Amino acid sequence: MSLEALPFKKEESRSKTIYVPIHLFKQFVEKIQFPNTISFGAKTVECKVAPHPEKKEEYLLSSDLWEQLLIPHEGPINLIHKDEALYIGPLVGIFTAGFTQFNLRPIGERSLFFAKLLSVQQKVGAFYFVFGAHQIDWDAGTINGYFYTKDGWKQTLVPLPNVVYDRLPNRKVENLEVSKEVKSRLQTEYDIPWFNPGFFNKWEIHQLLVGDEEASKHLPESFFQPSFNEIQQMLESHKQVYVKPANGSLGLGIQQLIQKKEEPFVYCRFRKDEENRLRRYSSLKRLLRNQFPYGFDEMIAQQGINLLKWNNNPIDFRIHTNKDENGVWSVSAIAAKIAGTGSITTHVKSGGEVKTVKELLHDIGAHPTIIKKLHSTALLLSEKIDEKMPGFIGEIGFDIGVDQNNHVWMFEANSKPGRTIFAHPRLKADDLQSRRLPLEYAIYLFKSSVETQPDLVNANEYFLR
Known part of the structure; x- marks a missing residue:
């Protein structure tokens, strides 16, 4: 198309x-x-x-x-x-929250992010705007939405859209009654396609994939709300275990447990007050009691992987996948992330560093076929998640690792991935592609929604530009 x-x-x-x-x-x-x-x-x-x-x-x-x-x-x-x-x-609305009273930055600190998203409309061919629940006039069937023009932000009255792209900022806002009402009414009363309809729960994604023969090969051993015995068994088997919130994001709340060979001590690496910390304990019981005083409710324990390293610092990969103008999954962006010294994660805010994949693989002398493996694994996982999840999913951000034997592991899948990696000067093309594809997918949904209208099933159809 x-x-x-x-x-x-x-x-x-x-x-x-x-x-x-x-x-x-x-x-x-x-x-x-x-x-x-x-x-x-x-x-x-x-x-x-x-x-x-x-x-x-x-x-x-x-x-x-x-x-x-x-x-x-x-x-x-x-x-x-x-x-x-x-x-x-089509008329495509991006649904979000956090609006301000300032015309220069109507969505606060995220105004630049949305401005960059909207800037692709001229290249693709659509009308693209941002709106919140309070800007809808249900009686008139209109929205006083924000468009980004050559003169900056402009608020304009438009009809209810053909497609909605969900970019709510967090789970708290997503669970508000007003957010739920907007989603429900636009989908049920107006039959408007709504894509990326919610945040992923890490354990739910794990459970969706663990029963699939192809996908399960890429999942580390994991336990939900683990017992002491389960953590102890994992630590004995893998020498490192990650404990993290099932609904967490941005690497917040993650702790790494480490059992070194021939040492009686157990170590815990975590981040607190914007500093990377390492504590030593004489026993696992004492570590768990001190580090997790409230237990493991809504927590996941995940097998640690001996990852590829750069200067002795672990590496993982952020891969963005998007559906394209044909509704088919494609890799839109990929970058390598290197953990900062003493950091539990590769997040830039924790001291991590971003490199292009080719640059990094060359530096560590790794085989270039790893890139093909990363692409094929991300596409496989995207298709499997899409098959098993309800609603329209248009993009996923994966955190993926490669071990010393070049096996690919999925650590996390995010329905609303961050974009810190695109600050890298050599990822400008990936940045543009990852912004363009959601709008192209919206056009695909627009076309599909018209074609499948029940009272027009037997009609002759043309999709014209």
């Missing part, structure tokens, strides 16, 4: 007409089937169709329809013709 969109412009007349390229108008003539309605987001109005007066490869819309449909601005769009209806757009 090509993603080459055509320009969409306003024509100063009150003719209730959309003007289309000659080749498209000829199709209507040949089939004796002329559209009589046009839809933008959740709004539909009656229209007439005519050939472009200057025979250009673009769409013109008369000003009266432009105003009725609440078109926010000119720009490239996609167009679908089905039966006697035209669908233009």
Whole structure:
């Protein structure tokens, strides 16, 4: 499916007409089937169709329809013709929270992140905006959403969107009744596709994959709410165990237990007050009592892996996967992360360092086929998670490791991955790809939602640019 969109412009007349390229108008003539309605987001109005007066490869819309449909601005769009209806757009809304009163930074510290996301709309062909629950007018069926323009942020009234991309900032906001209501009403009352609908729970993902023969090969041994005996057995077998919250993120709350050979002591490495700490204990019981005074409720104990190392510091890999314009999984970004000295994780905020994968594998003398293994494993896991999880999933961020025998292990899968790795100057292309693909996937959902409308099942369908 090509993603080459055509320009969409306003024509100063009150003719209730959309003007289309000659080749498209000829199709209507040949089939004796002329559209009589046009839809933008959740709004539909009656229209007439005519050939472009200057025979250009673009769409013109008369000003009266432009105003009725609440078109926010000119720009490239996609167009679908089905039966006697035209669908233009898509209009894609990013649902989030944390809005401020400041026009320069309407979503606070995340304003730049969203500005970069929205900047790809001209390249892909869509209308892309950010909105929160408080900006919806349910009675009017409109949203006073934020668009990012050449003049900065601008709040504009638009219809309810064709597709919603979920970028709520955390689980707390996601579980608010107002967030749940927006999601429920847009999906059930308006049948709007909603992708990336929630945060992953680490143990739920593990349970989904552990029963799959292919995926389970990449899962470290893990226990949920582990007992003393389970942690002791894992420590004896693997010499290191990671204990982390099932609903954690950003490496927060992770602790590493270490049993060195021929030593009576047990060590615990963790991070506190923005410092990496290491404590020694005379017994595992004493360590667990001191480090986990509230027990292991909603915690996971995971086998430690003897990872590839750079200057004796462990390495893991952040891999972003996205569905593309055909709804197929692809790797959009990959980077190597090196743990800081004494750090339990490879997170940059804990002293970690980001390198390109080729750069790092060259430095440590590793075989370049590892890159192919990382790609194929990430795509396999994406497909397996997608098969078993409800709803539309459009992107996943994986933390993946490679051991000394070049076996690939999955440590975590995140439905709303962070983007710290893209600060690396050689990852600009990956950054653009990872921002472009969610909008391309939204166009795929837009097309699919029109094609599968039950009252139009037997119709002739065209997807036109």
